Amino acid sequence: MNSSKTIIENALPAGAGSPELRMWVRLLACAKIGEKQLRRRFEDEFDTTLPRFDVLAALYRSPDGLRMSALSRSLLVSNGNVTLLVRQLQEQGLVHARTDPQDARSAIVSLTETGRERFFMLAEAHHSWISEIFVGVPDSRMQELGLMLGELRSLLGGDV
Amino acid sequence: MNSSKTIIENALPAGAGSPELRMWVRLLACAKIGEKQLRRRFEDEFDTTLPRFDVLAALYRSPDGLRMSALSRSLLVSNGNVTLLVRQLQEQGLVHARTDPQDARSAIVSLTETGRERFFMLAEAHHSWISEIFVGVPDSRMQELGLMLGELRSLLGGDV
DNA sequence: TCCTTTTACTTTAAGCCTAAAATAAAAGGA
DNA sequence: TCCTTTTATTTTAGGCTTAAAGTAAAAGGA
Numbered sequence: 001m002n003s004s005k006t007i008i009e010n011a012l013p014a015g016a017g018s019p020e021l022r023m024w025v026r027l028l029a030c031a032k033i034g035e036k037q038l039r040r041r042f043e044d045e046f047d048t049t050l051p052r053f054d055v056l057a058a059l060y061r062s063p064d065g066l067r068m069s070a071l072s073r074s075l076l077v078s079n080g081n082v083t084l085l086v087r088q089l090q091e092q093g094l095v096h097a098r099t100d101p102q103d104a105r106s107a108i109v110s111l112t113e114t115g116r117e118r119f120f121m122l123a124e125a126h127h128s129w130i131s132e133i134f135v136g137v138p139d140s141r142m143q144e145l146g147l148m149l150g151e152l153r154s155l156l157g158g159d160v
Numbered sequence: 161m162n163s164s165k166t167i168i169e170n171a172l173p174a175g176a177g178s179p180e181l182r183m184w185v186r187l188l189a190c191a192k193i194g195e196k197q198l199r200r201r202f203e204d205e206f207d208t209t210l211p212r213f214d215v216l217a218a219l220y221r222s223p224d225g226l227r228m229s230a231l232s233r234s235l236l237v238s239n240g241n242v243t244l245l246v247r248q249l250q251e252q253g254l255v256h257a258r259t260d261p262q263d264a265r266s267a268i269v270s271l272t273e274t275g276r277e278r279f280f281m282l283a284e285a286h287h288s289w290i291s292e293i294f295v296g297v298p299d300s301r302m303q304e305l306g307l308m309l310g311e312l313r314s315l316l317g318g319d320v
Numbered sequence: 321t322c323c324t325t326t327t328a329c330t331t332t333a334a335g336c337c338t339a340a341a342a343t344a345a346a347a348g349g350a
Numbered sequence: 351t352c353c354t355t356t357t358a359t360t361t362t363a364g365g366c367t368t369a370a371a372g373t374a375a376a377a378g379g380a
Binding site for chain 1: 171173174175178179180181182183184186187188189190191192193194195196217220236279280283284286287288290291293294296297299301302303304305306308309310311312313315316317
């Protein structure tokens with residue numbers, strides 16, 4: 001219990017207080033808090049989930065449909081996960097899968113008319129929740145953040 | 161298939177292209193991409209997970225230990241989830257739980273010496289991975305982002 | 321003291337997610 | 351043609367997460 005021991009006891013972990021660590025911790029916290037709110041509202045008001053909404057949104061952006069692997073890439077989730085989500089949406093009649101005539105291994109998934117209507121309804125609620133969650137953030141700040149996160153995102157690669 | 165039908169077919173979902181929606185989508189994508197990389201490395205190099213590391217980090221910051229509910233609040237996860245994570249870390253001998261002498265309902269969880277050593281090792285790797293992931297982001301940009309996300313975070317409430 | 325309410329935590333059911341193994345079709349040669 | 355490799359997807363085992371129900375202790379009266 002001499003002084004050198006005390007110094008060891010009080011040692012800081014690597015990176016404590018570094019700008020990149022602080023930024024990352026905050027980014028993650030904001031994402032978690034927002035996601036938590038959205039999850040609750042999707043559940044309470046529409047008995048659905050954010051991941052399922054994400055699938056509908058991706059399919060909406062591709063009117064000709066998407067193969068499972070394209071869907072998986074665009075949502076940043078695994079193939080197996082997409083299989084599950086698509087199956088659920090299929091059971092609800094919101095999406096439709098047909099075998100690619102050019103390649104029997106691939107399924108092409110697209111929105112049904114019901115799915116399209118459902119997506120519009122969900123998207124409206126989703127947007128209003130986002131606005132609510134970020135009420136108090138000035139529009140100029142929102143623009144700045146959007147710009148900087150856009151840069152960050154393209155730097156991270158991931159999709160595209 | 162008249163023109164009004166066509167307009168309906170091409171209708172945009174609510175909020176399309178609004179600054180808050182764009183910001184949110186990008187925030188979420190950055191978080192997901194970063195998390196995915198960290199998850200893989202924690203698994204590959206240390207056979208552990210980000211949530212377990214988060215528990216260790218929270219406990220490191222509270223040398224006197226934390227009650228389960230405080231841990232749950234600080235990590236932004238449910239009580240049930242903390243129960244599970246703490247049990248796993250307990251089985252590995254990294255954390256220790258004792259009943260609060262003032263309140264037999266509460267357990268006070270703290271790092272063991274092994275847990276503390278383990279945390280330092282993980283924290284060093286974690287920091288180097290973060291640095292690697294965000295290599296190419298200038299330091300000034302990192303500071304700006306950290307500041308803005310800090311504001312955003314306190315606006316969202318959530319913890320604290 | 322006894323009873324009700326609140327608080328802390330655990331358990332359970334169900335959904336998300338991944339990596340790895342399995343399946344199956346396509347592609348590319350010998 | 352036949353065989354190997356690659357590609358697309360599904361299945362499986364296992365971990366994270368939540369909400370809701372359950373358990374148990376504390377607190378606050380009558």
